Amino acid sequence: MHVAMIGAGYVGLVTGACFAEFGHVVTCIDNDPAKVAALKRGEMPIFEPGLAELVAGNVAAKRLSFTTELAAAAKAADAVFIAVGTPSRKADGLADLAYVYQAAREIAAHLDTYKLIVTKSTVPVGTGDEIARIVSDLRPDARFAVVSNPEFLREGAAIADFMQPDRVVIGTEDARAQDVMRELYRPLVANNTPIVFTERRGAELIKYAANAFLATKITFINEIADLCEQAGANVQEVARGIGLDNRIGPKFLNAGPGYGGSCFPKDLLALLRTGLDFGVPIRSIETIISINEQRKRAMARKVIAHCGGSVRGSTIAVLGLTFKPDTDDMREAPSVAIITALQDSGARIRVFDPEGMKHARSILGDVDYARDAYSCMEGADALVIITEWDAFRKLDLAKVKSLLRKPVVADLRNIYHPEEMARLGFSYVSVGRPKVDAAG
Numbered sequence: 284m285h286v287a288m289i290g291a292g293y294v295g296l297v298t299g300a301c302f303a304e305f306g307h308v309v310t311c312i313d314n315d316p317a318k319v320a321a322l323k324r325g326e327m328p329i330f331e332p333g334l335a336e337l338v339a340g341n342v343a344a345k346r347l348s349f350t351t352e353l354a355a356a357a358k359a360a361d362a363v364f365i366a367v368g369t370p371s372r373k374a375d376g377l378a379d380l381a382y383v384y385q386a387a388r389e390i391a392a393h394l395d396t397y398k399l400i401v402t403k404s405t406v407p408v409g410t411g412d413e414i415a416r417i418v419s420d421l422r423p424d425a426r427f428a429v430v431s432n433p434e435f436l437r438e439g440a441a442i443a444d445f446m447q448p449d450r451v452v453i454g455t456e457d458a459r460a461q462d463v464m465r466e467l468y469r470p471l472v473a474n475n476t477p478i479v480f481t482e483r484r485g486a487e488l489i490k491y492a493a494n495a496f497l498a499t500k501i502t503f504i505n506e507i508a509d510l511c512e513q514a515g516a517n518v519q520e521v522a523r524g525i526g527l528d529n530r531i532g533p534k535f536l537n538a539g540p541g542y543g544g545s546c547f548p549k550d551l552l553a554l555l556r557t558g559l560d561f562g563v564p565i566r567s568i569e570t571i572i573s574i575n576e577q578r579k580r581a582m583a584r585k586v587i588a589h590c591g592g593s594v595r596g597s598t599i600a601v602l603g604l605t606f607k608p609d610t611d612d613m614r615e616a617p618s619v620a621i622i623t624a625l626q627d628s629g630a631r632i633r634v635f636d637p638e639g640m641k642h643a644r645s646i647l648g649d650v651d652y653a654r655d656a657y658s659c660m661e662g663a664d665a666l667v668i669i670t671e672w673d674a675f676r677k678l679d680l681a682k683v684k685s686l687l688r689k690p691v692v693a694d695l696r697n698i699y700h701p702e703e704m705a706r707l708g709f710s711y712v713s714v715g716r717p718k719v720d721a722a723g
């Protein structure tokens with residue numbers, strides 16, 4: 284089949300490359316000429332493990348190409364996917380659908396034969412109806428179906444998530460559209476991946492409900508972690524104990540500095556606002572958003588308390604800036620709020636992140652960028668670990684101790700063991716576990 288993918292960002296590029304790997308002929312269209320030019324040179328605009336190889340292989344096989352021009356790709360396509368951004372609208376927190384509707388208008392101009400218009404972007408319930416209306420108004424003669432096909436991939440594991448998903452959700456009641464979608468996902472249909480057909484509105488809502496539920500799990504365990512700290516329990520034991528109950532499940536129960544990223548914050552806010560528009564205040568989500576927001580600055584206060592109550596004039600080394608490992612995505616990363624709060628309290632900040640520093644430069648002010656983890660901590664008064672990159676799990680702790688001016692570590696991802704840190708002579712705090720000081 285022929286696929287046109289509008290938007291070559293995290294979702295469009297990964298999805299486009301994976302559809303090409305399935306054997307379809309895919310054109311990714313992006314209106315950012317620099318991004319398209321880089322892709323044509325074989326340079327990835329994002330960091331995603333395995334993506335460069337997947338793209339190169341499919342470009343070489345002539346199944347994947349990049350352009351800024353929609354016309355030819357849309358004309359040839361059986362399905363035109365919309366994978367553009369849907370950020371929070373500043374005024375009211377609703378999803379900003381300007382890019383989605385613009386894409387719909389552009390598609391309308393190229394509808395000659397029957398085609399699917401498929402939303403991969405995360406869009407509020409009812410958006411598919413509006414896309415159909417926009418296209419029908421512009422092209423009353425056109426034959427098309429609008430399908431919701433939300434994407435559940437996680438940055439950092441995006442290719443595996445797309446190739447081996449827990450499920451594929453397809454929102455359309457149009458039988459012909461269902462057949463095209465089945466054909467597009469044929470390798471997954473063949474290996475018995477659950478393909479969940481729903482009404483379009485149901486599919487749109489599934490994506491938001493899934494993200495809200497996952498954010499709830501994270502927020503819940505974060506609050507239990509706070510209780511563990513006060514009550515003298517270990518949150519990792521508690522999480523394991525509850526996670527083994529298969530009604531709960533073990534995933535998303537790692538206590539930390541709060542969720543961030545390009546999806547959870549904006550999607551929870553959009554779901555909350557959408558609910559209000561339907562006269563349904565979703566109080567649980569309102570609370571989750573507020574708890575998570577407060578948590579980030581609370582993490583800075585935790586660091587300050589661990590540094591003896593003041594960081595004024597101190598140099599704090601920060602390892603990890605991206606909202607999670609294996610991505611360069613800095614959108615809504617907790618590191619930003621934590622670093623800003625530390626700066627507000629008078630600390631000087633030196634940072635290192637394996638992939639996030641390019642984007643960080645445009646977000647963080649007055650921060651020193653180190654060339655690696657060890658030079659970041661050299662002479663610092665404390666080390667704060669914010670993102671659990673693999674490289675930070677394997678630090679030479681003796682070297683860490685010798686480089687730091689004071690052996691003070693705040694591990695906001697619980698990657699080290701408190702007893703071992705105490706034995707090595709660190710003053711160590713983590714999340715939801717006992718705080719320890721140098722043994723002896």
Ligand SMILES: NC(=O)c1ccc[n+]([C@@H]2O[C@H](COP(=O)([O-])OP(=O)(O)OC[C@H]3O[C@@H](n4cnc5c(N)ncnc54)[C@H](O)[C@@H]3O)[C@@H](O)[C@H]2O)c1
Nearest residue numbers: 290291292293294313314315367368369382404405434438
């Ligand atoms: N990033 C994720 O992990 C993830 C996961 C699941 C779903 N989503 C959803 O997928 C959507 C896209 O997210 P993303 O992270 O890939 O965004 P992104 O910002 O990385 O990419 C969007 C791309 O669309 C391009 N674009 C915008 N309007 C265009 C137009 N009219 N024509 C051509 N190109 C256009 C932009 O230049 C940009 O390259 C969002 O709705 C998001 O919520 C994201």
